[in-house]
Amino acid sequence: xxxxxxxxxxxxxxxxxxxxxxxxxxxxxxxxxxxxxxxxxxxxxxxxxxxxxxxxxxxxxxxxxxxxxxxxxxxxxxxxxxxxxxxxxxxxxxxxxxxxxxxxxxxxxxxxxxxxxxxxxxxxxxxxxxxxxxxxxxxxxxxxxxxxxxxxxxxxx
Amino acid sequence: xxxxxxxxxxxxxxxxxxxxxxxxxxxxxxxxxxxxxxxxxxxxxxxxxxxxxxxxxxxxxxxxxxxxxxxxxxxxxxxxxxxxxxxxxxxxxxxxxxxxxxxxxxxxxxxxxxxxxxxxxxxxxxxxxxxxxxxxxxxxxxxxxxxxxxxxxxxxxxxxxxxxxxxxxxxxxxxxxxxxxxxxxxxxxxxxxxxxxxxxxxxxxxxxxxxxxxxxxxxxxxxxxxxxxxxxxxxxxxxxxxxxxxxxxxxxxxxxxxxxxxxxxxxxxxxxxxxxxxxxxxxxxxxxxxxxxxxxxxxxxxxxxxxxxxxxxxxxxxxxxxxxxxxxxxxxxxxxxxxxxxxxxxxxxxxxxxxxxxxxxxxxxxxxxxxxxxxxxxxxxxxxxxxxxxxxxxxxxxxxxxxxxxxxxxxxxxxxxxxxxxxxxxxxxxxxxxxxxxxxxxxxxxxxxxxxxxxxxxxxxxxxxxxxxxxxxxxxxxxxxxxxxxxxxxxxxxxxxxxxxxxxxxxxxxxxxxxxxxxxxxxxxxxxxxxxxxxxxxxxxxxxxxxxxxxxxxxxxxxxxxxxxxxxxxxxxxxxxxxxxxxxxxxxxxxxxxxxxxxxxxxxxxxxxxxxxxxxxxxxxxxxxxxxxxxxxxxxxxxxxxxxxxxxxxxxxxxxxxxxxxxxxxxxxxxxxxxxxxxxxxxxxxxxxxxxxxxxxxxxxxxxxxxxxxxxxxxxxxxxxxxxxxxxxxxxxxxxxxxxxxxxxxxxxxxxxxxxxx
Numbered sequence: 001x002x003x004x005x006x007x008x009x010x011x012x013x014x015x016x017x018x019x020x021x022x023x024x025x026x027x028x029x030x031x032x033x034x035x036x037x038x039x040x041x042x043x044x045x046x047x048x049x050x051x052x053x054x055x056x057x058x059x060x061x062x063x064x065x066x067x068x069x070x071x072x073x074x075x076x077x078x079x080x081x082x083x084x085x086x087x088x089x090x091x092x093x094x095x096x097x098x099x100x101x102x103x104x105x106x107x108x109x110x111x112x113x114x115x116x117x118x119x120x121x122x123x124x125x126x127x128x129x130x131x132x133x134x135x136x137x138x139x140x141x142x143x144x145x146x147x148x149x150x151x152x153x154x155x156x157x
Numbered sequence: 158x159x160x161x162x163x164x165x166x167x168x169x170x171x172x173x174x175x176x177x178x179x180x181x182x183x184x185x186x187x188x189x190x191x192x193x194x195x196x197x198x199x200x201x202x203x204x205x206x207x208x209x210x211x212x213x214x215x216x217x218x219x220x221x222x223x224x225x226x227x228x229x230x231x232x233x234x235x236x237x238x239x240x241x242x243x244x245x246x247x248x249x250x251x252x253x254x255x256x257x258x259x260x261x262x263x264x265x266x267x268x269x270x271x272x273x274x275x276x277x278x279x280x281x282x283x284x285x286x287x288x289x290x291x292x293x294x295x296x297x298x299x300x301x302x303x304x305x306x307x308x309x310x311x312x313x314x315x316x317x318x319x320x321x322x323x324x325x326x327x328x329x330x331x332x333x334x335x336x337x338x339x340x341x342x343x344x345x346x347x348x349x350x351x352x353x354x355x356x357x358x359x360x361x362x363x364x365x366x367x368x369x370x371x372x373x374x375x376x377x378x379x380x381x382x383x384x385x386x387x388x389x390x391x392x393x394x395x396x397x398x399x400x401x402x403x404x405x406x407x408x409x410x411x412x413x414x415x416x417x418x419x420x421x422x423x424x425x426x427x428x429x430x431x432x433x434x435x436x437x438x439x440x441x442x443x444x445x446x447x448x449x450x451x452x453x454x455x456x457x458x459x460x461x462x463x464x465x466x467x468x469x470x471x472x473x474x475x476x477x478x479x480x481x482x483x484x485x486x487x488x489x490x491x492x493x494x495x496x497x498x499x500x501x502x503x504x505x506x507x508x509x510x511x512x513x514x515x516x517x518x519x520x521x522x523x524x525x526x527x528x529x530x531x532x533x534x535x536x537x538x539x540x541x542x543x544x545x546x547x548x549x550x551x552x553x554x555x556x557x558x559x560x561x562x563x564x565x566x567x568x569x570x571x572x573x574x575x576x577x578x579x580x581x582x583x584x585x586x587x588x589x590x591x592x593x594x595x596x597x598x599x600x601x602x603x604x605x606x607x608x609x610x611x612x613x614x615x616x617x618x619x620x621x622x623x624x625x626x627x628x629x630x631x632x633x634x635x636x637x638x639x640x641x642x643x644x645x646x647x648x649x650x651x652x653x654x655x656x657x658x659x660x661x662x663x664x665x666x667x668x669x670x671x672x673x674x675x676x677x678x679x680x681x682x683x684x685x686x687x688x689x690x691x692x693x694x695x696x697x698x699x700x701x702x703x704x705x706x707x708x709x710x711x712x713x714x715x716x717x718x719x720x721x722x723x724x725x726x727x728x729x730x731x732x733x734x735x736x737x738x739x740x741x742x743x744x745x746x747x748x749x750x751x752x753x754x755x756x757x758x759x760x761x762x763x764x765x766x767x768x769x770x771x772x773x774x775x776x777x778x779x780x781x782x783x784x785x786x787x788x789x790x791x792x793x794x795x796x797x798x799x800x801x802x803x804x805x806x807x808x809x810x811x812x813x814x815x816x817x818x819x820x821x822x823x824x825x826x827x828x829x830x831x832x833x834x835x836x837x838x839x840x841x842x843x844x845x846x847x848x849x850x851x852x853x854x855x856x857x858x859x860x861x862x863x864x865x866x867x868x869x870x871x872x873x874x875x876x877x878x879x880x881x882x883x884x885x886x887x888x889x890x891x892x893x894x895x896x897x898x899x900x901x902x903x904x905x906x907x908x909x910x911x912x913x914x915x
Contacts, residue, residue, distance in 0.1 A: 001415055001416075017445070017447070018415060018416070018447060018448070018451075020447075021445075021447045022447065025445060025446045025447045028381075028446070029390070029445040029446055029447070030445070032384055034375075034378075034381070034382040034384070035374070035375020035376065036375070037379070037519075037520070037569070038381065038446075038521070038598075039519050039520070039521075039601065040601040040854050040855050041600055041601060041854075042601075042854050042855075042856070044601075044854055044855035044856055045519065045601075045855055047519060074375070075374065075375030076374075076375050078374075079374075082370060082373065082374035082376075087370075087373040087374055088373075090369075090372075090373040091365075091369050091370055091373050094363075094365050094366065094369060094821055094825070095373075096236075096366065096368070096369060096372040096373070097236035097237070097238075097825055097826075097829055098234075098235050098236030098518075098519070098520070098567070098568060098569050098570045098571075099236070099368060099371075099372035099377050099379075099567065099569070100379055100518075100519045100520045100569025100570060101519050101569075102372050102373060103372075103375040106373060121868075124863070125862075125863040125864045126864065128863055129862050129863070130862075131519065131855060131860050131862060132519070132832075133517060133518060133519040133570050133572075133833070133860060134236045134519075134570060134829045134832075134833070135828065135829035135830070135831065135832020135833050135835075135866070136825070136828070136829060136832075137832060137862075137863045137866040138828050138866075138867075138868070138869065138870055139825070139828070140863070141863070
């Protein structure tokens with residue numbers, strides 16, 4: 001076991017865990033940030049997607065020892081009041097079915113739009129490789145376009 | 158438990174009764190507010206022979222003096238939207254302000270809520286009428302109270318947005334009326350009038366799901382998200398082969414992993430493995446998930462792998478296919494197929510193979526149990542069938558039902574997997590052993606290795622055309638290990654129930670029909686997956702019909718309309734050898750009507766590019782299939798991608814599910830059903846060698862992602878005032894053969910085996 005201090009959603013958090021513990025399990029088991037989901041453990045499905053220094057990454061294969069001073073943002077910290085343009089678009093388009101993958105999808109979409117404020121269908125498909133077993137892909141694409149449109153200055157910042 | 162809960166008799170709607178719960182019952186519903194007015198709805202459930210087996214309050218509606226309307230959702234939410242759609246019906250009849258209605262998830266308790274088994278696409282079908290009556294009864298009582306207060310006639314009043322209003326413009330909040338309601342009698346059911354369909358503000362509209370915002374912000378609570386003080390996490394190494402037993406194990410290395418506290422053996426049922434029992438295994442219980450996983454890696458277990466250790470699914474599939482050349486058990490017979498064959502001008506004979514499928518819910522099974530010193534146990538689980546889970550825990554731990562409280566979380570996908578309570582039982586056993594709350598966490602590997610799989614299948618269809626080229630004979634052989642075999646090794650043929658799923662109810666006009674089954678054993682756990690044996694039956698039947706049409710030189714749609722009676726209620730009388738379950742409903746109430754099937758065919762052709770057929774490297778395929786009492790026709794369009802892969806730009810569905818309760822959720826189920834079926838058709842398969850599943854994770858058991866997914870899915874809902882039927886499963890069956898038929902038109906290659914290789 002070892003002590004680590006990491007910055008999660010703007011707050012400094014100290015945890016005492018095995019060095020190879022994936023960030024996913026640190027978030028879920030130690031910090032009770034359970035919005036980030038376990039789906040496969042091998043970076044296949046994307047249910048565990050978080051932002052690490054603004055990049056969408058899969059936290060299930062990211063050992064805590066590799067985080068250092070990089071900033072972690074989870075679904076709980078994406079926006080203060082749940083009103084990030086991507087979250088609003090998800091709500092407005094009624095994307096979710098079971099909802100389990102959607103936190104990861106929202107995080108992947110938010111990171112994509114930050115890099116590419118107006119992605120084409122093909123760009124959305126090639127960068128959002130998260131699995132949705134319920135099959136909400138059509139609405140995910142629609143919601144990304146809506147967020148791109150309504151996000152306004154957010155994507156320029 | 159019945160072997161096929163999804164086929165249980167569903168005839169309850171006309172026997173429901175609204176009541177005011179006693180003080181004792183009221184107190185049991187601790188999740189509702191402590192004051193105000195509470196209404197319950199009783200549903201009488203009939204046994205298979207029509208006898209009354211339970212008389213239980215199912216659903217509660219409460220109105221508080223602060224105007225809070227609370228409705229209990231007693232069905233499990235796994236993505237269909239049912240947790241929204243049923244309360245919505247109550248609220249609409251009541252005239253509540255939907256934006257302020259609170260929904261509370263019911264615990265699993267048959268005594269309080271009746272049947273809570275959420276599968277078989279029957280929640281809306283079963284509860285549409287009772288929910289309306291519940292809301293309407295409360296509305297009548299509120300109106301009577303307001304009319305009395307105002308000294309006017311009740312006929313001058315109505316409800317709207319949480320208020321009673323009068324024709325003269327008086328208004329009063331529901332909350333201001335509830336105090337006076339407590340002493341009132343429930344009005345006689347015959348005096349309750351339901352609103353007309355045209356006056357509904359929610360039913361028949363696009364209504365967003367209740368949990369939308371929580372999902373988008375990560376606040377929605379799924380199975381593994383529940384946290385309890387002093388909770389430990391368990392990860393289990395289960396028998397690699399069904400029926401394997403632990404000879405011995407060495408836990409020294411596992412116990413040496415920091416955070417690991419205990420290693421516990423779980424006894425499995427052996428063979429047959431059962432539908433509600435854990436597999437044999439060794440559990441590692443630790444302070445956190447990662448330690449439990451690492452501890453499990455370090456376990457050393459010696460297994461007696463048992464009789465299934467030489468099992469090969471490929472070999473079995475081969476044997477199953479060979480068996481279809483012989484005579485099987487005849488399950489339906491019309492005319493004389495052999496005579497038709499002897500006098501035929503042409504015989505077309507084709508075989509169809511489909512693999513085992515895993516549910517692969519994105520949330521793997523997980524359950525939390527807190528077995529307490531006083532001998533009680535509280536459970537939190539993403540369960541489709543919480544009462545079965547509660548019963549299975551009671552059986553496994555030899556407890557009384559009332560010692561077990563069963564809480565239902567949201568389900569991160571269900572598709573039939575989470576009907577089975579094996580993982581819930583594991584949690585309870587381990588919590589008792591560890592003397593602390595325990596979460597059992599299945600990994601993705603666990604989920605794929607130890608699922609209750611959709612059975613692999615082999616089918617052979619022989620179709621005859623007489624000397625004049627008329628379709629004269631249909632001989633369908635189907636063989637697949639039965640679900641029942643998971644509980645009873647004596648089950649060697651598909652059951653009547655499984656044949657009733659799109660095989661035995663072949664609806665077409667052909668003078669000679671023979672449907673036969675052959676024996677096969679289950680060597681792994683078999684269960685039901687979204688639309689069950691409709692999946693492989695619809696695939697074989699629709700691909701074959703497409704081929705017959707081609708042989709006859711006809712357009713497939715014209716051919717099907719040609720052999721489908723204009724307007725007939727089919728009863729298959731005298732032809733089906735066993736029972737025809739009709740999804741648990743009497744045919745008089747839910748007829749098998751050919752006009753409705755024609756209706757969806759005509760609609761989908763009219764709305765799509767069917768009549769343009771092949772142009773510019775595009776091709777379209779068609780299929781039609783009724784399942785779960787819902788009529789669906791599907792047209793899939795395909796093109797060639799730049800690297801030769803199949804692209805699916807457009808899908809058209811026409812659906813007749815009677816009254817459309819929440820039209821947005823009907824569309825979303827079809828959108829998702831098309832994607833789900835694309836995975837089944839193009840990318841997913843479970844195979845076993847040496848009795849062991851060969852796919853470990855999503856790299857081996859592939860689910861389609863956005864690039865392979867259909868781009869546009871158009872859902873055309875037939876306007877209907879027929880009784881509503883479900884839409885969770887019906888999108889899946891016709892999609893696969895429509896895609897296969899489209900691929901044939903594009904590539905010239907017929908598809909006889911899933912998943913499709915092009």
